[in-house]
Amino acid sequence: MGVTHARACGKVILLGEHAVVYGRPAIAVPVPSRQVEVQVRDTPPGSGTAILACDLGTRYLAGTCNVDEHGRFLLAAVEGVLRATLLHDGPHGAPRPTWPDLEIQVRSQVPIARGMGSGAAVSAAIARGVAAHLGASLSRERLSELVYATESLLHGTPSGIDNTVVAYELPVWFRQGLGAQPFAVGVPVTLVIGDTGIASRTRESVALVRRRWEADRLRLEALFDAIGDLVQRGREAIAQGDLPALGEAMDRNQALLEALDVSDPALERLIAAARRAGALGAKLSGGGKGGCMIALTVSEAAASVEAALRAAGAGDVIAARIGKSGAS
Numbered sequence: 001m002g003v004t005h006a007r008a009c010g011k012v013i014l015l016g017e018h019a020v021v022y023g024r025p026a027i028a029v030p031v032p033s034r035q036v037e038v039q040v041r042d043t044p045p046g047s048g049t050a051i052l053a054c055d056l057g058t059r060y061l062a063g064t065c066n067v068d069e070h071g072r073f074l075l076a077a078v079e080g081v082l083r084a085t086l087l088h089d090g091p092h093g094a095p096r097p098t099w100p101d102l103e104i105q106v107r108s109q110v111p112i113a114r115g116m117g118s119g120a121a122v123s124a125a126i127a128r129g130v131a132a133h134l135g136a137s138l139s140r141e142r143l144s145e146l147v148y149a150t151e152s153l154l155h156g157t158p159s160g161i162d163n164t165v166v167a168y169e170l171p172v173w174f175r176q177g178l179g180a181q182p183f184a185v186g187v188p189v190t191l192v193i194g195d196t197g198i199a200s201r202t203r204e205s206v207a208l209v210r211r212r213w214e215a216d217r218l219r220l221e222a223l224f225d226a227i228g229d230l231v232q233r234g235r236e237a238i239a240q241g242d243l244p245a246l247g248e249a250m251d252r253n254q255a256l257l258e259a260l261d262v263s264d265p266a267l268e269r270l271i272a273a274a275r276r277a278g279a280l281g282a283k284l285s286g287g288g289k290g291g292c293m294i295a296l297t298v299s300e301a302a303a304s305v306e307a308a309l310r311a312a313g314a315g316d317v318i319a320a321r322i323g324k325s326g327a328s
C-alpha cells in the first residue's frame with residue numbers, strides 16, 4: 001500500500017479562555033496557515049506501530065516501556081482510532097488494540113505549548129491519517145470526541161473547545177455541553193498572532209486558575225461572568241461587522257485575564273506594541289503565562305501591527321483571517 005497523507009490546523013481563542021472551563025461560552029477560530037502534517041505507511045509484518053515525531057527527532061514504538069508522556073499522547077490518538085473503528089480485540093468487552101504494522105511520521109508547524117492548540121492538531125492529524133490509511137471513516141463528531149480524550153491526558157480538564165475547532169475547522173462559538181455552534185460573520189476579521197517564544201503549559205495555567213477559584217469562588221465566578229458577557233458582545237459585534245466593538249471586547253477580556261493572573265510581562269509587551277501600532281484590540285490567547293497573543297486589525301494596518309510585534313520581540317508572527325465563509 002502507498003502512503004496516506006493527513007493534516008490538521010492550529011487555532012486561537014478570540015474570546016473566553018479559562019472562563020470556558022467553568023461553563024461560560026468562548027469563541028475560537030482555526031489558523032489554516034499553521035498545519036500539522038502526517039504520513040502513514042505500512043511496515044513489514046510484526047513491526048508494530050511506530051510514531052516518528054520528526055520535529056523532536058523521537059521515535060516511539062507502541063507497547064514498549066520507553067514511551068514518555070509525549071509518546072503516550074501520540075499513541076493514544078492511534079489507539080482512539082482503533083477503538084472507534086472497531087479494529088481491536090480483547091476479552092469481555094474490554095477492547096485492547098492490536099497495533100497494526102504502521103509508521104506514522106508527524107511534522108508540525110503549530111508551535112508547541114503556545115496556546116495554539118498544537119496537541120489537538122497533532123492528535124487530529126494522526127487520527128485522520130490512521131483512519132484514512134485503514135480505510136475507516138471518522139465523522140467530525142467522532143474525531144472531536146477522540147481528540148478530546150487524548151487532550152484529557154495532557155490537560156486534565158479540557159473544556160472541549162480545542163478539539164471542537166480543530167475537528168470542525170470552522171470558527172465556533174463554544175459552550176460545554178452544547179458543542180460547536182457556527183456563528184454569523186458580518187465582515188472579514190483580520191488577526192495578527194504574536195508568539196512570545198515562551199513555552200506555557202495549559203495544564204499549569206488551568207491549575208493556577210483552579211487554585212484561585214478554590215480560594216475565592218465568588219470573585220472568580222464574577223470574573224468568569226464578566227468574560228462570558230464579553231464573549232456574547234463579541235459574537236454580536238462579529239455578526240454586525242462592528243470591528244471596533246470586537247476590539248474593545250478583546251481589550252476588556254485581556255484586563256479580566258490579567259485579573260485572573262494568567263497574563264505575563266512578555267505577553268503584555270506585545271499587546272501594548274500591537275495597540276500602539278493601530279490594532280483595534282489585543283489580548284493573550286489560550287492558556288496564557290507565555291504563549292501567543294492576538295491582535296485585531298483592519299487589513300490595511302496588518303503589516304504595521306506585524307512589524308511592531310517583531311520589533312517588540314515576537315519570535316513568530318502569523319496572520320489569520322476569518323472570512324464570511326470560514327477561516328483562511
Ligand code: PMV
Pocket residue numbers: 013016017018019020021114115116117118155157158159160161162202206285286287288
Ligand atoms: O492553551 P490552549 O491552546 O490549550 O488553550 C486552552 C484554553 C483554556 O480555556 C485555558 C483551557 C480549555 O480547556 O479550554
